[in-house]
Amino acid sequence: MARAWTLKSRPQGMPDHGNFELVDLDLPALGDGQIRVRNHWLSVDPYMRGRMNDMKSYVPPFQLGQPMEGGAVGEVVESKADGFAPGDKVLHMLGWRDEAVVDAAGVQKLPALGVEDEAFLGQLGMPGMTAYFGLMQVASAREGDTVFVSAAAGAVGSTVVQIAKAKGMTVIGSAGGADKCAWVKLLGADAAIDYKEGGTPLVKKLMDAAPNGIDVYFDNVGSDHLDAALAVARDHARFAICGMIDVYNDMRPTELRYLARIIQARIRVQGFIVTDFMSRMTEFYQDMGAMLQAGKLQRQETVHDGLDAMPDAFLGLFSGGNTGKMLVRL
Amino acid sequence: MARAWTLKSRPQGMPDHGNFELVDLDLPALGDGQIRVRNHWLSVDPYMRGRMNDMKSYVPPFQLGQPMEGGAVGEVVESKADGFAPGDKVLHMLGWRDEAVVDAAGVQKLPALGVEDEAFLGQLGMPGMTAYFGLMQVASAREGDTVFVSAAAGAVGSTVVQIAKAKGMTVIGSAGGADKCAWVKLLGADAAIDYKEGGTPLVKKLMDAAPNGIDVYFDNVGSDHLDAALAVARDHARFAICGMIDVYNDMRPTELRYLARIIQARIRVQGFIVTDFMSRMTEFYQDMGAMLQAGKLQRQETVHDGLDAMPDAFLGLFSGGNTGKMLVRL
Numbered sequence: 189m190a191r192a193w194t195l196k197s198r199p200q201g202m203p204d205h206g207n208f209e210l211v212d213l214d215l216p217a218l219g220d221g222q223i224r225v226r227n228h229w230l231s232v233d234p235y236m237r238g239r240m241n242d243m244k245s246y247v248p249p250f251q252l253g254q255p256m257e258g259g260a261v262g263e264v265v266e267s268k269a270d271g272f273a274p275g276d277k278v279l280h281m282l283g284w285r286d287e288a289v290v291d292a293a294g295v296q297k298l299p300a301l302g303v304e305d306e307a308f309l310g311q312l313g314m315p316g317m318t319a320y321f322g323l324m325q326v327a328s329a330r331e332g333d334t335v336f337v338s339a340a341a342g343a344v345g346s347t348v349v350q351i352a353k354a355k356g357m358t359v360i361g362s363a364g365g366a367d368k369c370a371w372v373k374l375l376g377a378d379a380a381i382d383y384k385e386g387g388t389p390l391v392k393k394l395m396d397a398a399p400n401g402i403d404v405y406f407d408n409v410g411s412d413h414l415d416a417a418l419a420v421a422r423d424h425a426r427f428a429i430c431g432m433i434d435v436y437n438d439m440r441p442t443e444l445r446y447l448a449r450i451i452q453a454r455i456r457v458q459g460f461i462v463t464d465f466m467s468r469m470t471e472f473y474q475d476m477g478a479m480l481q482a483g484k485l486q487r488q489e490t491v492h493d494g495l496d497a498m499p500d501a502f503l504g505l506f507s508g509g510n511t512g513k514m515l516v517r518l
Numbered sequence: 519m520a521r522a523w524t525l526k527s528r529p530q531g532m533p534d535h536g537n538f539e540l541v542d543l544d545l546p547a548l549g550d551g552q553i554r555v556r557n558h559w560l561s562v563d564p565y566m567r568g569r570m571n572d573m574k575s576y577v578p579p580f581q582l583g584q585p586m587e588g589g590a591v592g593e594v595v596e597s598k599a600d601g602f603a604p605g606d607k608v609l610h611m612l613g614w615r616d617e618a619v620v621d622a623a624g625v626q627k628l629p630a631l632g633v634e635d636e637a638f639l640g641q642l643g644m645p646g647m648t649a650y651f652g653l654m655q656v657a658s659a660r661e662g663d664t665v666f667v668s669a670a671a672g673a674v675g676s677t678v679v680q681i682a683k684a685k686g687m688t689v690i691g692s693a694g695g696a697d698k699c700a701w702v703k704l705l706g707a708d709a710a711i712d713y714k715e716g717g718t719p720l721v722k723k724l725m726d727a728a729p730n731g732i733d734v735y736f737d738n739v740g741s742d743h744l745d746a747a748l749a750v751a752r753d754h755a756r757f758a759i760c761g762m763i764d765v766y767n768d769m770r771p772t773e774l775r776y777l778a779r780i781i782q783a784r785i786r787v788q789g790f791i792v793t794d795f796m797s798r799m800t801e802f803y804q805d806m807g808a809m810l811q812a813g814k815l816q817r818q819e820t821v822h823d824g825l826d827a828m829p830d831a832f833l834g835l836f837s838g839g840n841t842g843k844m845l846v847r848l
Contacts, residue, residue: 238782415771430781432777432778435778439775441745441774441777442773442777442778443772444774447762447765447771447772448762448765450789451759451761451791452791455788455789456786456788456789457780457787457788458780458785458786459779459781459786461782
């Protein structure tokens, strides 16, 4: 018998605890090519908010009354699949539950990179790939560039900061609150902007932090952050649009005062989804693995304990509750 | 003695006749490398609105009390420059006046392509290059694509429609009013959207016209048009942002309801300026010249007569006064 969080109702705007229900789940007997996994680490990520809506998107919506899904790291406890044996550590997508029966085709054994298991849900997992390919490929960031990254204390943003520094860029990160900003600076950022600090508009703060403008913007937030980036973008700046957490729970339109600068500064704004880069996993492990082993990347996790805490962890993503990657440990 | 339109005052919002003053101008004696040109055709273009503001931009602002500038086609009447003789037809940038002394370095002799002189201010000039490189290079448009172009009855938009059709694309154009829409269809567009027709929101009209979505958006307008294009963009759509005439006279922010689609559809939005493509003029003349000679491009001009009419022509750009290229004939 497993336990799993199901989607009880679809949120209108900001989700709350009432949208989730923890249920008992009968696990089926293993079929050929399947494994049973005991989960040790569960991921919560902002993109999951999108799957709670009943809308066509790049991943199908969560179904009402059904277990939710998400990244998970666990240990094989039973296997009817070639290449998997009890004790193997694996990464798969049936999170939000303590135990799962999974098709081996959707499971990846953790590579031996000498890092802790939970890193494969963060810097060496989807958030890390998002940071890496978003910065280096989508935004075509190069040594010498000035990079602005929003939500720089988040799982993706904090990795962007560190990759950019490791690659010889100047980095400005935004985060909410003095503690997070201090951490962003500790990660190596040349400047940190506290977007919650009252009084000064964000665009003014960014102009002060980047008096010569920015070459790259890595967007996790949207709205005012995107507008400020448009205001200070240098000629031929590249924006990688990774997320817009400001609008996920909000149907208000985005107001942009500086959008017309896209023309005179010839700005390129490109949305992307990390799964488009899955075929380049090897390149990612090589480059990120080398940076990790060289001590150029620091990890930080915000950890909640126990399956019961899963909704708290998820909801915390939208209230600034995490520094670094948000995880639940079972 | 020449006559020239000067910028008398900088407009706040929509310009009016009070911003312009027609003055007499003493022409200097010709220096070495200079020519004197009698202008026959003067261009007015939306980008000139930007030069009326005292703001740093890709072209310097017009100076108060000084003659304005812009594209002009005329005839050499006196020359102290090698390679230029009286009677030569030339294209240069000292428009808004009837006669000018110009450095030959900034002057181009009209190539012998067998078209009328004024075409070099339109389809074979800056608007044509804007349409050509914006569509083919910036938006990477390809045979089989579905292309949406706003202000499709304008100088740039009407050329985009025709190039796209000549290259085997499906084209939807927007324009204001039934007459303009009829002309856009005459140019070959598969569908024309009358954005002024009341009742139905633009996004709904575009969904009806492009039930399978769009691959390319060529933006001359911004605001609601851009938002509608975001709403219906297919995966990996490319937007070429050429102009935002809706915001040139207006300090209101742009409201976008569908901006977050840039992520899931991996949309690329790229601003551009035609002058970045000046080094590729030969390629442009070859491809456009061939399309013209094959009868694949129709020209249309809205012509005002006489230097006195210059402000009328310019202001008409912002009230939908032109079909095709807006020109003043002297």
